[in-house]
Amino acid sequence: MAAIERDQRLNARLTEQEDRLLREAAAELGKPVSRFVIEAGVEQAREILADTRLLRVADRAAAQFEAWLDAPPQKLPAAQRLAEVDPFERA
Numbered sequence: 815m816a817a818i819e820r821d822q823r824l825n826a827r828l829t830e831q832e833d834r835l836l837r838e839a840a841a842e843l844g845k846p847v848s849r850f851v852i853e854a855g856v857e858q859a860r861e862i863l864a865d866t867r868l869l870r871v872a873d874r875a876a877a878q879f880e881a882w883l884d885a886p887p888q889k890l891p892a893a894q895r896l897a898e899v900d901p902f903e904r905a
Contacts, residue, residue, distance in 0.1 A: 824852075836850065
């Protein structure tokens, strides 16, 4: 497997408590702090983007559904004939 080139940097300032928390969690997983932070951040970013994309699709689908509901009904001759048949009448 080819190595992924990582040529971008990200710098962050954090409190002593945040630093301690991240270091402790990374140590629990046996990972370097930078790898732990990157993986956690990337995972959360993917979840957020997936959720917002899903909501955008849901909004579009809801708008389309509302348009269908608001549209005048289509005439369906076969359905009209069925509605006129008495289901209790013997053939």
